[in-house]
Amino acid sequence: MERLKEEVIKLIEGLRDEIIELSDRIHKNPELGFEEHKACAWLTDVLSEHGFEVERGVAGLETAFRATFTGSREHPKVALLAEYDALPEIGHACGHNIIAASSVGAAIALSKLNLPGTVVVLGTPAEEGGGGKIIMIEQGAFKGIDAAMMIHPSDQNLVSKGSLAIKEIRMKFKGKLAHAAAKPEKGINALDAVIQAFNNINALRQHLTEDVRIHGIITHGGVKPNIVPDYAEAYFYVRALDENYLLEVLEKVKNCAKGAALAQGAKVEFEVGRGYRSHKLNHALVEAFKANLLALGVKPDRPPEHGGMGSSDIGDVSHVVPVIHPYISITEGELPSHSREFAEAACSEKGHQGLLIGAKALAMTAIDLYASSTLGRL
Ligand SMILES: [Zn+2]
Ligand SMILES: [Zn+2]
Numbered sequence: 001m002e003r004l005k006e007e008v009i010k011l012i013e014g015l016r017d018e019i020i021e022l023s024d025r026i027h028k029n030p031e032l033g034f035e036e037h038k039a040c041a042w043l044t045d046v047l048s049e050h051g052f053e054v055e056r057g058v059a060g061l062e063t064a065f066r067a068t069f070t071g072s073r074e075h076p077k078v079a080l081l082a083e084y085d086a087l088p089e090i091g092h093a094c095g096h097n098i099i100a101a102s103s104v105g106a107a108i109a110l111s112k113l114n115l116p117g118t119v120v121v122l123g124t125p126a127e128e129g130g131g132g133k134i135i136m137i138e139q140g141a142f143k144g145i146d147a148a149m150m151i152h153p154s155d156q157n158l159v160s161k162g163s164l165a166i167k168e169i170r171m172k173f174k175g176k177l178a179h180a181a182a183k184p185e186k187g188i189n190a191l192d193a194v195i196q197a198f199n200n201i202n203a204l205r206q207h208l209t210e211d212v213r214i215h216g217i218i219t220h221g222g223v224k225p226n227i228v229p230d231y232a233e234a235y236f237y238v239r240a241l242d243e244n245y246l247l248e249v250l251e252k253v254k255n256c257a258k259g260a261a262l263a264q265g266a267k268v269e270f271e272v273g274r275g276y277r278s279h280k281l282n283h284a285l286v287e288a289f290k291a292n293l294l295a296l297g298v299k300p301d302r303p304p305e306h307g308g309m310g311s312s313d314i315g316d317v318s319h320v321v322p323v324i325h326p327y328i329s330i331t332e333g334e335l336p337s338h339s340r341e342f343a344e345a346a347c348s349e350k351g352h353q354g355l356l357i358g359a360k361a362l363a364m365t366a367i368d369l370y371a372s373s374t375l376g377r378l
Pocket of ligand 1: 094128337338
């Protein structure tokens with residue numbers, strides 16, 4: 001096994017220029033979720049050139065794909081997940097170009113080892129809110145997969161950071177138009193109801209557990225100051241570690257909005273999205289990845305005692321197959337993702353280093369899986 005790991009590291013070094021170029025090309029051409037046509041074409045072309053059997057348009061999604069390389073046996077079947085969607089205005093500020101290139105690099109290197117199993121790259125579009133992986137689960141794209149892995153770029157090396165369950169809710173307040181100066185008493189101010197809902201939610205916070213995150217924006221707040229707004233809309237994300245508690249908190253958040261509407265004489269309607277599940281950690285896989293990272297000379301950072309978690313559709317995957325989603329540092333110091341500076345890091349020298357470390361540690365952990373009959377069992 002150690003010999004195979006040494007070999008896979010050498011293979012990834014040999015692929016260095018190819019995968020860095022691929023990562024940077026995706027970085028320079030950011031595409032939003034479900035519109036990642038270029039990234040999808042480039043990634044599948046490379047995999048096809050290296051002998052993978054490629055299927056595009058998987059799960060009814062134009063920019064999802066499956067690339068398969070079958071070794072001497074069908075199972076274990078290890079999936080490396082590739083995300084490649086960018087964010088509006090700030091491009092690859094979550095570094096998904098590195099996720100795509102590291103998974104593709106690891107998979108190509110593994111395919112050269114004559115493994116007793118199958119390596120699959122699943123191209124999973126629209127992680128930033130679109131939930132591509134959830135649609136792929138529903139359409140059976142994860143059937144027959146024994147374990148799924150990916151790395152995510154970060155400003156730290158974290159092997160066991162989970163993610164929060166999330167629900168998104170749109171609150172639509174309806175009031176009544178009136179001249180805001182001449183006849184304000186005839187109006188019902190929908191914007192005031194939105195502002196009151198924010199205040200109610202802020203008062204609620206101190207009575208919730210520390211893991212809960214509630215954050216919202218106003219997406220519609222009227223058209224002109226001299227018209228009493230008859231329509232206003234707020235858009236919130238509500239998150240918690242425990243999925244059942246999240247539903248309780250969501251009801252409390254709705255009550256905050258209902259109370260606000262009642263106080264103004266307005267009406268409120270809700271639209272609740274599907275959301276993402278929390279990440280169920282697989283400790284055996286986490287430990288295997290950690291050992292491989294250490295063997296590469298990278299010491300994992302200590303995870304924060306509280307907070308530091310977002311949400312991802314990898315959470316949903318973790319309830320279907322064993323998953324790892326460790327974080328690999330691509331920055332010199334502390335730097336939040338979803339910032340312009342993080343986008344720069346995603347194509348920097350440190351970003352390239354993180355990409356190679358990620359690809360190597362993923363491939364080494366896949367070798368552990370091929371060699372073990374129990375690792376990664378749910
Ligand atoms: Zn992100
Ligand atoms: Zn991300």
